[in-house]
Amino acid sequence: MAVLLGAIADDFTGATDLANTLVNQGMRAVQVIGVPDAGTDVGDAQAVVVALKSRTAPVAQAVEQSLAALRWLRGQGARQIVQKYCSTFDSRATGNIGPVADALAEALGADFAIVCPAFPANGRTVYQGHLFVGADLLSDSPMKDHPLTPMRDASLIRLLQAQTPHKVGLIPWQVVRQGAGAIRARVDALRAEGVRYGVADALDEDDLRRIGRAAADHALVTGGSGVAMGLPDNFRSKGLLGATGSPAMPRVAGRAVVLAGSCSAATRAQIAAAPAGWPRRRIDVNLIAEDRDVAGDLADWAAAQPTDRPVLIHASAAPDEVAETQAKYGVDRAGAMVEGVMGALAVRLRDAGFARMVVAGGETSGAVVSALGVRAMRIGPEIAPGVPWTESLGRPPLALALKSGNFGGRDFLAKAFEVLG
Numbered sequence: 212m213a214v215l216l217g218a219i220a221d222d223f224t225g226a227t228d229l230a231n232t233l234v235n236q237g238m239r240a241v242q243v244i245g246v247p248d249a250g251t252d253v254g255d256a257q258a259v260v261v262a263l264k265s266r267t268a269p270v271a272q273a274v275e276q277s278l279a280a281l282r283w284l285r286g287q288g289a290r291q292i293v294q295k296y297c298s299t300f301d302s303r304a305t306g307n308i309g310p311v312a313d314a315l316a317e318a319l320g321a322d323f324a325i326v327c328p329a330f331p332a333n334g335r336t337v338y339q340g341h342l343f344v345g346a347d348l349l350s351d352s353p354m355k356d357h358p359l360t361p362m363r364d365a366s367l368i369r370l371l372q373a374q375t376p377h378k379v380g381l382i383p384w385q386v387v388r389q390g391a392g393a394i395r396a397r398v399d400a401l402r403a404e405g406v407r408y409g410v411a412d413a414l415d416e417d418d419l420r421r422i423g424r425a426a427a428d429h430a431l432v433t434g435g436s437g438v439a440m441g442l443p444d445n446f447r448s449k450g451l452l453g454a455t456g457s458p459a460m461p462r463v464a465g466r467a468v469v470l471a472g473s474c475s476a477a478t479r480a481q482i483a484a485a486p487a488g489w490p491r492r493r494i495d496v497n498l499i500a501e502d503r504d505v506a507g508d509l510a511d512w513a514a515a516q517p518t519d520r521p522v523l524i525h526a527s528a529a530p531d532e533v534a535e536t537q538a539k540y541g542v543d544r545a546g547a548m549v550e551g552v553m554g555a556l557a558v559r560l561r562d563a564g565f566a567r568m569v570v571a572g573g574e575t576s577g578a579v580v581s582a583l584g585v586r587a588m589r590i591g592p593e594i595a596p597g598v599p600w601t602e603s604l605g606r607p608p609l610a611l612a613l614k615s616g617n618f619g620g621r622d623f624l625a626k627a628f629e630v631l632g
């Protein structure tokens with residue numbers, strides 16, 4: 212059976228988040244890691260999300276990988292493409308969101324695409340083109356201190372306009388709330404003015420469904436996972452998609468570990484709230500810089516802990532400490548050092564019998580999943596909005612929960628293993 216919906220995500224947790232939305236809306240979804248080989252089999256998947264690690268990659272590389280993903284997805288029969296970026300629009304001023312959208316639109320022959328990072332279940336809303344995180348503008352939220360992509364402006368129009376030569380316009384909430392017909396009319400008006408990208412306001416899931424309906428015939432839709440909420444119904448109403456089923460839980464035996472590289476306020480709160488009985492260790496970036504075998508030492512330590520509970524290993528630190536580390540080693544080198552240890556550690560832990568892993572942070576998840584050699588994951592049940600359990604396809608199967616840095620409530624870590632049973 213051919214794939215209906217194809218998606219290209221700029222990080223691994225973002226891909227999982229989107230696949231989770233599609234599963235919740237009744238599609239069978241698989242997440243593949245990187246652009247698959249021509250012979251890769253995605254079984255009976257109706258939606259495939261290609262997870263790239265392109266959010267902070269050089270622009271040319273992000274564009275090239277995204278186009279390769281597009282070619283593969285079209286080869287699988289995908290009728291519509293979603294460009295998935297972060298619900299907090301994470302990008303640098305020389306950012307990749309605009310250039311990737313431009314390249315995809317051109318390859319698809321699309322002269323217009325919706326832009327909507329809203330994810331109301333996680334507090335991200337868009338109003339008059341401004342992105343809010345909870346009650347704060349994006350630029351006042353903890354995202355202003357992100358280690359790799361600090362977000363210091365909340366205007367999506369300004370942010371995107373700095374990344375594309377094409378015109379960016381607004382589909383205001385006053386239009387969105389009137390429904391798909393009004394949105395289509397606004398899109399036509401923007402197109403007539405030569406606008407390529409329409410930032411769509413969305414305050415709740417009803418707005419997202421209206422936007423999804425209006426985008427039924429768009430070759431390219433861009434946004435956070437929320438923008439895909441209404442898309443499966445478009446296939447359903449054409450008779451291409453059946454009723455919803457429930458996703459299967461991964462049944463993977465083995466020890467449990469949390470690897471946290473995210474320094475987000477949410478992840479730090481989750482680490483602080485993790486059950487007191489869980490053994491925990493913090494990664495010291497200075498030791499990595501001294502070329503010590505940090506991964507080996509931590510793996511030995513983890514293996515020696517009681518086997519009946521998860522172990523928690525984190526690099527996560529408060530913004531002032533992260534800033535100090537970055538001043539010492541450089542932003543990219545500090546990130547790369549931590550990611551290198553996380554990847555090597557995950558491999559050692561897997562080899563020591565750890566098979567249930569929660570990984571916090573998109574870049575961190577990218578490092579871990581790549582090091583583990585995981586090529587594809589079947590999406591299972593949701594732990595929290597945007598974070599499902601997944602089961603890696605291939606041997607040995609692993610239960611993996613890739614958590615976007617900012618997602619999940621304070622009790623997320625305990626809850627994750629409760630859900631797994």
Ligand SMILES: Nc1ncnc2c1ncn2[C@@H]1O[C@H](COP(=O)(O)OP(=O)(O)OP(=O)(O)O)[C@@H](O)[C@H]1O
Nearest residue numbers: 473475526528536546549550572573574575615616
């Ligand atoms: N103590 C630290 N000092 C400097 N950098 C760190 C430290 N701990 C983690 N990092 C780096 O910070 C980056 C965090 O990015 P990551 O994408 O993993 O988390 P996030 O941005 O919070 O999550 P998401 O992308 O899902 O929102 C990684 O590159 C990680 O290696």
Ligand SMILES: O=C(O)[C@@H](O)C(=O)CO
Nearest residue numbers: 225228297298435573615
């Ligand atoms: O959209 C989000 O917030 C997440 O899926 C993500 O991309 C974080 O890396």
